[in-house]
Ligand SMILES: Nc1ncnc2c1ncn2[C@@H]1O[C@H](COP(=O)(O)OP(=O)(O)OP(=O)(O)O)[C@@H](O)[C@H]1O
């Protein structure tokens with residue numbers, strides 16, 4: 001299993017004002033799985049994603065990512081696990097505005113220890129994979145939302161991580177552009193990656209192989225989805 005979360009809990013703040021964002025959440029995710037996470041606003045979806053993506057640490061419970069026990073990892077080891085094994089995609093793209101598409105996609109390779117002379121070719125290949133060869137030298141402000149999100153996906157994929165974590169990746173996109181983004185993520189799962197996607201949109205969630213429902217910080221349901229939902233459509237053009 002790539003991700004093994006057991007009874008994770010996460011609390012923000014202290015005393016009477018504390019918020020129990022996650023309570024005893026357990027989840028195992030294997031290569032090739034495409035997991036959709038749904039739940040009301042404030043139910044703990046992003047909190048769970050931030051733990052799985054090693055952006056935050058749980059208050060209790062255990063988490064193993066690629067077999068490594070997160071609870072006993074040093075800060076340096078956590079950063080290394082994150083850089084090598086996890087690709088992140090956010091609703092708001094989080095591209096660096098002063099860097100071109102290519103420059104944004106090249107960035108994580110430095111942290112992942114990929115040799116300098118390989119970076120450009122790999123970034124170009126990743127942009128090709130998301131159908132953006134023609135926008136290589138464009139700045140984010142000159143790109144559409146869908147194009148920016150595809151740059152963000154190329155950036156997440158360029159280090160070839162086995163785990164992709166996407167928190168509302170289609171939240172700011174129209175449904176057609178959102179479907180292209182989901183096509184790309186479905187391809188990633190078919191290629192053997194573990195893909196975890198938070199969404200408010202049932203049609204987006206239906207593209208997964210598995211649906212996890214969260215409410216009040218607890219996992220209420222975790223069930224397989226019918227294969228028809230994630231049958232691939234067109235590659236993003
Ligand atoms: N940094 C923080 N400090 C304090 N409380 C927080 C923090 N982050 C989240 N929370 C609280 O924890 C709970 C879960 O938040 P979380 O962001 O995980 O929800 P969510 O399911 O992602 O919601 P949404 O669908 O609105 O994105 C909420 O009550 C939220 O207000």
Ligand SMILES: [Mg+2]
Nearest residue numbers: 045046047167
């Ligand atoms: Mg959220």
